[in-house]
Structure formats: structure tokens, C-alpha cells
Amino acid sequence: MITMDPVVRECDVLVMGGGIGGLMAAIAAADAGARVIVAEKADTRRSGSGATGNDHFVCYIPEVHGDFEDFMRELKLTQAGLNADEPVLRAFAARSFEIARDWHKWGINMKLNGQWTFEGHAYPGHMRTHLKYDGRDQKKILTREALKRGVVIENKTPVAELLTDRAGRICGAMAIDVSDTVPAVKLFRTKTVIAATGSANRIYSSCTPAWMFNVAGCPACTGTGVAASYRVGATLVNMDIPAIPAGPKYFSRAGKGTWIGILRDYHGKNIGPFLEKPSREHGDITSDVWPSVFRDKQRDGTGPVYMDCSELSEEDMQYLLWAFTCEGDTSLVEAMEKQGIDLRRHMVEFGSYECTLLGRGVEIDPHAATNVPGLYAVGDQVGNFLSHIAGAATMGRIAGERAAEYARTAEPDDRVENHPVVAERRAFYTALMERKHGSSWKELNITVNQLMDDYVGVYNVRSETLMSAGLKYFGDLRKRAESSVMCRDAHELMRALEAFDLLDLAEVVCLSALERKETRGGHRRADYTFTNPLLNGMFVTARLQDGRPVISMRPAR
Amino acid sequence: MPPVIDPKKCVHCGTCAQICCMDVYGPAKPQTVPQVRYPEECWHCRACVMDCPAGAIELTYPLPMMILCKDAPARGEGGDRP
Ligand SMILES: Cc1cc2nc3c(=O)[nH]c(=O)nc-3n(C[C@H](O)[C@H](O)[C@H](O)COP(=O)(O)OP(=O)(O)OC[C@H]3O[C@@H](n4cnc5c(N)ncnc54)[C@H](O)[C@@H]3O)c2cc1C
Ligand code: SF4
Ligand code: SF4
Numbered sequence: 001m002i003t004m005d006p007v008v009r010e011c012d013v014l015v016m017g018g019g020i021g022g023l024m025a026a027i028a029a030a031d032a033g034a035r036v037i038v039a040e041k042a043d044t045r046r047s048g049s050g051a052t053g054n055d056h057f058v059c060y061i062p063e064v065h066g067d068f069e070d071f072m073r074e075l076k077l078t079q080a081g082l083n084a085d086e087p088v089l090r091a092f093a094a095r096s097f098e099i100a101r102d103w104h105k106w107g108i109n110m111k112l113n114g115q116w117t118f119e120g121h122a123y124p125g126h127m128r129t130h131l132k133y134d135g136r137d138q139k140k141i142l143t144r145e146a147l148k149r150g151v152v153i154e155n156k157t158p159v160a161e162l163l164t165d166r167a168g169r170i171c172g173a174m175a176i177d178v179s180d181t182v183p184a185v186k187l188f189r190t191k192t193v194i195a196a197t198g199s200a201n202r203i204y205s206s207c208t209p210a211w212m213f214n215v216a217g218c219p220a221c222t223g224t225g226v227a228a229s230y231r232v233g234a235t236l237v238n239m240d241i242p243a244i245p246a247g248p249k250y251f252s253r254a255g256k257g258t259w260i261g262i263l264r265d266y267h268g269k270n271i272g273p274f275l276e277k278p279s280r281e282h283g284d285i286t287s288d289v290w291p292s293v294f295r296d297k298q299r300d301g302t303g304p305v306y307m308d309c310s311e312l313s314e315e316d317m318q319y320l321l322w323a324f325t326c327e328g329d330t331s332l333v334e335a336m337e338k339q340g341i342d343l344r345r346h347m348v349e350f351g352s353y354e355c356t357l358l359g360r361g362v363e364i365d366p367h368a369a370t371n372v373p374g375l376y377a378v379g380d381q382v383g384n385f386l387s388h389i390a391g392a393a394t395m396g397r398i399a400g401e402r403a404a405e406y407a408r409t410a411e412p413d414d415r416v417e418n419h420p421v422v423a424e425r426r427a428f429y430t431a432l433m434e435r436k437h438g439s440s441w442k443e444l445n446i447t448v449n450q451l452m453d454d455y456v457g458v459y460n461v462r463s464e465t466l467m468s469a470g471l472k473y474f475g476d477l478r479k480r481a482e483s484s485v486m487c488r489d490a491h492e493l494m495r496a497l498e499a500f501d502l503l504d505l506a507e508v509v510c511l512s513a514l515e516r517k518e519t520r521g522g523h524r525r526a527d528y529t530f531t532n533p534l535l536n537g538m539f540v541t542a543r544l545q546d547g548r549p550v551i552s553m554r555p556a557r
Numbered sequence: 558m559p560p561v562i563d564p565k566k567c568v569h570c571g572t573c574a575q576i577c578c579m580d581v582y583g584p585a586k587p588q589t590v591p592q593v594r595y596p597e598e599c600w601h602c603r604a605c606v607m608d609c610p611a612g613a614i615e616l617t618y619p620l621p622m623m624i625l626c627k628d629a630p631a632r633g634e635g636g637d638r639p
Contacts, residue, residue, distance in 0.1 A: 052604050179584060219579060310629035
């Protein structure tokens with residue numbers, strides 16, 4: 001039997017995932033007097049999509065933007081406004097500035113040149129909503145702030161399952177200790193969980209399929225917070241509408257908004273209508289508005305599409321290269337150097353990457369609460385608000401405050417050790433570890449990818465027959481994988497559980513996409529080729545009831 | 558294969574193995590040069606390079622991640638840019 005750590009860790013608030021949202025939640029909950037543990041898969045100082053930096057922080061500053069309603073109108077036109085429930089978007093925007101101020105106070109440089117500077121992701125002539133900042137050390141600083149407040153951080157501890165009591169309230173969680181090659185199960189007794197595990201980044205094939213971890217967001221984020229929340233009854237939303245990231249083709253890396261240049265075709269002709277010349281203030285927003293531009297133009301033969309920064313002044317070029325280091329894209333700069341690419345002379349081809357579930361997932365209310373009592377969710381894993389960095393941070397704070405308040409009145413549960421899910425999962429992990437022959441976790445991950453690409457694809461069409469077949473195949477895959485996947489050490493067990501979570505999410509994506517009988521954005525149905533205006537602002541939701549998925553549609557709030 | 562440690566420079570502090578978001582190194586034994594156990598799982602975030610106190614790590618970039626480029630069109634000499 002897989003070893004069980006005999007110590008059951010106890011807290012009021014367990015944060016699952018110490019990324020940007022998770023650390024901010026932990027800090028806020030500790031400030032509100034709660035006993036907080038962060039269980040993090042890697043090490044909070046350098047984990048997640050904000051590991052080595054980010055540079056754009058959506059933020060409402062009254063003296064910069066004036067009226068809040070004007071800001072909200074603009075926000076809805078940008079990426080942040082997509083698929084969002086307005087009360088959540090408003091709750092975020094209203095408190096975004098206090099986070100920017102605190103971050104600056106804690107040592108993250110939010111005031112370039114000493115002032116609040118708004119640049120990038122903007123339409124020419126419009127208000128700018130993205131504060132430019134230097135996030136290279138943000139994770140170290142937030143970790144320090146959390147520790148200062150008595151937060152306990154358990155690194156190398158991927159959470160695998162959430163536990164609920166008989167009344168359906170959160171009572172604990174189950175994690176794997178991967179600090180050694182031999183895994184051990186760790187249990188937590190907690191009154192609340194804040195799920196903050198980021199996006200699901202390995203669900204579709206990478207743009208370099210043989211190089212699976214070449215994905216735009218951190219590949220350690222595989223949607224466990226979404227899948228585990230779903231398994232305990234949380235509602236998921238917007239799983240049908242895919243997120244399509246883009247950037248330098250084959251070098252999969254988020255941070256497109258940092259580039260100061262113009263998207264141009266092979267002959268140097270502008271692709272989008274927004275800018276004639278590169279502009280530091282705006283960036284070329286074309287691919288925010290038309291996310292599949294690169295793939296579309298490749299397909300119809302009018303590609304490739306290049307990012308052309310060659311018209312920048314030397315001062316702006318230096319600024320761009322520096323901004324990449326704030327954004328966590330130093331590897332991109334280094335890789336270009338090693339290849340002899342000089343942005344002063346060369347255009348770099350851009351491409352669409354694999355799709356992710358960024359901003360698709362758990363449904364929350366404006367307090368970051370889910371429909372499961374004691375369960376909160378923040379950041380990229382939320383489905384009704386596209387968080388990005390500022391959203392993760394701000395909703396993280398809101399979740400931390402709320403969870404601490406809820407924990408004051410909730411009673412701890414004493415049956416975590418004897419919870420039926422613990423016994424059942426422990427037996428399953430043991431079977432994976434004890435098998436002497438079988439399939440590797442990679443085979444499972446790759447098979448999920450290939451079925452996603454073909455049967456509920458984004459660059460391929462979707463249809464009733466394709467997705468129904470896909471669902472059947474996912475079921476067949478599950479049966480085979482459960483009886484064949486084998487793991488040789490703790491690391492492989494972690495990866496295998498990630499792949500099983502991806503499989504759970506794959507099924508929800510399929511079911512949700514079947515429900516949307518129209519074409520919308522990256523959801524292209526061969527059997528419903530038009531966008532139905534009656535479905536504008538309608539969100540598909542999914543939840544488990546008595547072990548069966550219930551799929552429905554609801555209007556945006 | 559990413560990353561590569563120069564054993565002559567490494568001071569065996571274990572930082573790279575501890576902070577790697579992908580567990581590329583796996584658990585490091587104290588006072589040894591960390592192994593690179595799962596090189597194909599590197600995300601090229603470059604955190605280990607940035608945080609190594611000895612400058613002992615170099616990232617290599619796999620060929621499939623080759624960045625594709627082309628000369629920018631000549632400007633002001635009848636290049637067909639609008
Ligand atoms: C290179 C790059 C540049 C970007 N630039 C910007 C930008 O300029 N502006 C912007 O707004 N956004 C940007 N983003 C997106 C931004 O980084 C994310 O939106 C943000 O980090 C989301 O925060 P989060 O807390 O939801 O997830 P993350 O910060 O990704 O954190 C998730 C955490 O959960 C951990 N984890 C995963 N699974 C488990 C588990 N089962 N148990 C325990 N822990 C787990 C992970 O290790 C990680 O620490 C960028 C992303 C990248 C990759
Ligand atoms: S570059 Fe990042 S993912 Fe790769 S080994 Fe270093 S820390 Fe790990
Ligand atoms: S961080 Fe550098 S010095 Fe420390 S163990 Fe790793 S390679 Fe060696």
C-alpha cells in the first residue's frame with residue numbers, strides 16, 4: 001500500500017496551488033486571522049504561469065481612468081471581458097488598485113519611471129486598462145509576504161482530491177508528497193479550500209506534438225483544481241469555448257502583449273487595421289481580436305504572419321528587450337540570441353498554440369465562492385471571469401477574506417482519515433505504483449491530446465457525431481488506462497494523476513460543446529455553422545449530480 | 558537537452574532542483590550535483606538559470622522549438638510595405 005503520512009495537517013483555509021491567486025488568497029486569509037496552509041505542487045517562489053514574471057496588470061485607478069463605468073465599458077472590449085459574469089468583473093475591477101499599491105509597497109515595481117504607466121493590449125484612441133509592471137521577482141516577494149504572516153507553505157505537495165462531509169461541505173483534501181522518489185499520501189483537515197491551480201495547459205497537443213511541455217502557460221498546471229472541484233459537485237462553466245494562445249511559432253510562450261511591433265504578412269503588409277507603425281502605448285491588438293489569425297492564414301495559404309519590430313527606435317528596442325525580462329520571457333530572448341535573430345533586422349513568425357482551458361472552469365460568485373460550501377476558486381481555473389494576473393491576485397484576496405470569515409463559524413470534520421474517498425484513491429494509487437508492466441502516464445496524456453484534437457478540436461471542426469464518438473472513446477480510454485497505467489516513482493505518479501484529471505476535463509469539454517448548438521469563436525460546429533444571436537451571452541454549465549453530469553445553459557449574469 | 562549543469566561550477570546548493578516548476582531535476586541529494594532526470598519536461602522558464610548562485614546552468618533549446626524568422630522588408634527603398 002502506498003505510504004500514508006501519519007500527520008493530518010489542520011487548518012482553517014487550505015490553499016490548493018501557490019501561484020499568484022493562491023499566494024494572494026493565503027496572505028489575505030492570514031491577515032484575517034485564519035490558520036492557513038498552502039499546498040503547492042512545485043515551490044511557490046518560482047511556480048506557475050507567473051514563475052519568472054509578468055508585465056501587464058489590469059487595474060482601475062480613479063485618477064487615471066476617471067469614471068468607473070467608463071473603465072468597465074473598455075474592460076469589456078478587451079480580453080478580460082470575454083465570457084465574464086459582470087458582477088465578478090466589477091468586484092475585481094473595484095479592488096484592483098489596492099492590490100497594485102500593496103504589491104508596489106512589498107517591492108514589486110508597479111510604477112515604471114515612478115508613475116502608473118498604462119501600456120499595451122489597447123485600441124488606439126481608447127482608454128488603456130493594462131498597467132505595465134516588472135513582475136520578475138513577484139513570486140519570491142509574495143512568498144515572503146505569506147511566510148511573514150505565518151502561512152505554512154508545503155512545497156512539492158500536489159493536491160489530488162478534495163473531500164466533503166455528509167452535508168456536502170468541504171472538510172479536507174488529499175495530496176501526494178513528491179519531495180522524494182517514493183510517494184506518500186498527505187491528508188489535510190480544513191474548513192475551507194481555495195482552489196488556485198491555474199489553467200489546464202496540456203489538454204490539447206502542443207504546437208510541437210513530440211515536445212509535450214512546450215506550452216504557453218506553465219505545464220505543471222493541468223486543471224486539477226477544476227477536475228477535483230467538479231468531482232465534489234462544483235459547477236463548471238464555459239468549458240465549450242476554447243482559449244487560443246499565440247506567440248512566436250514553435251516557441252510556445254505567453255506574453256504576446258509584451259511585443260511592440262506590427263503583425264505583417266510575408267511581403268511586409270499589415271494584417272490588422274489598428275496600427276500603421278509600432279507603438280509602445282498600444283501594441284498590435286489584432287491577434288487579441290482575431291485569436292486564430294495565424295492558423296487561419298496558414299490554412300488559407302495567405303500566411304505566414306510575422307511580428308515585425310524592425311521599425312522601433314533603438315530606445316524602444318532596448319525597452320522591449322527589458323520588458324521581456326519583466327514578463328518572464330528571458331528564455332525567448334536567449335533563444336533568439338543563440339539563433340542569431342536580431343529584432344532590428346528580422347521579423348519573427350508568429351503562430352497559434354495549443355488550446356488551453358485558461359478562464360474556463362469553476363463558476364464563482366463575486367466573493368469567489370463556488371456552489372460547494374467551503375470551496376472557493378480563483379485565477380486561471382475560474383470559468384466565468386478571465387482573470388490573468390490582476391484578476392488572480394484580486395479575486396485571491398477576496399477569496400482569502402471570505403474563506404477566513406466562513407471558517408470562523410464552520411466546524412472541523414473528524415472523519416478525514418476514514419473518508420471513503422481516501423481509501424478508494426489510496427488503493428488506486430497503490431495499483432498504479434505496484435504494476436510491473438503497463439503504459440506510461442505519457443501515453444495517457446498523448447491519447448487525451450489526440451482525441452481532443454480530432455473529436456472536440458479547435459482547429460478542426462466539431463459536430464454531434466464527432467463529439468459523441470469522442471465521448472465514447474474517452475470512456476474506452478479511461479477503462480484501459482485505469483487498468484494499465486503504471487508509475488515507477490513519485491514524479492510519475494504526479495504526472496499520471498495529472499493525465500487522469502485531463503481525461504475528466506476532456507469529457508466535460510465534450511459534453512459542454514455538444515450543448516452549444518452554434519458556431520462561436522473557436523467552437524466551430526460543422527452541423528451548426530452560424531452564430532446564433534439568441535445564444536449571445538449564454539453560458540454552458542456542467543456539474544455532477546449523483547455521479548452523473550448535468551449540462552445546461554444559463555444567461556450571463 | 559535542457560538544462561545542462563557545469564559540474565565544475567556547481568556548488569551543490571540544491572536550489573535548481575528545489576525551485577524548478579516542472580520537477581525536471583527530481584529530488585536532489587545533498588552535497589551533489591543535481592541530476593537532470595526528466596529533461597523533456599522542461600518548460601524553459603529559465604528560473605533555475607536565474608537563481609543558480611554559481612552561474613552553473615545553461616539551457617539548451619530543442620530543435621523543434623526553433624524560432625522562425627525572415628529578414629524584415631527594406632524600408633524607404635520601395636519595399637512593398639504600405
Ligand atoms: C510567460 C507568461 C507571461 C504572462 N504575462 C501576463 C501578463 O503580462 N499579464 C497578465 O495578466 N497575465 C499574464 N500571464 C498569465 C498569468 O501568468 C496567469 O494568468 C496567472 O499566473 C494566473 O494565476 P493563477 O494563480 O491562476 O495560476 P498560476 O500563477 O499559474 O499558479 C497555479 C499554481 O498552482 C500550482 N498547482 C497546479 N496544480 C496543483 C495541484 N494539483 N496542487 C497544488 N498546486 C498545484 C502550480 O504549480 C502553480 O504554482 C502570463 C503567463 C505567462 C506564462
Ligand atoms: S528552465 Fe524552468 S522548467 Fe526548465 S529546468 Fe529550469 S526551472 Fe525547470
Ligand atoms: S543551483 Fe546551481 S549551484 Fe546550486 S545545485 Fe543547482 S546547478 Fe549547482
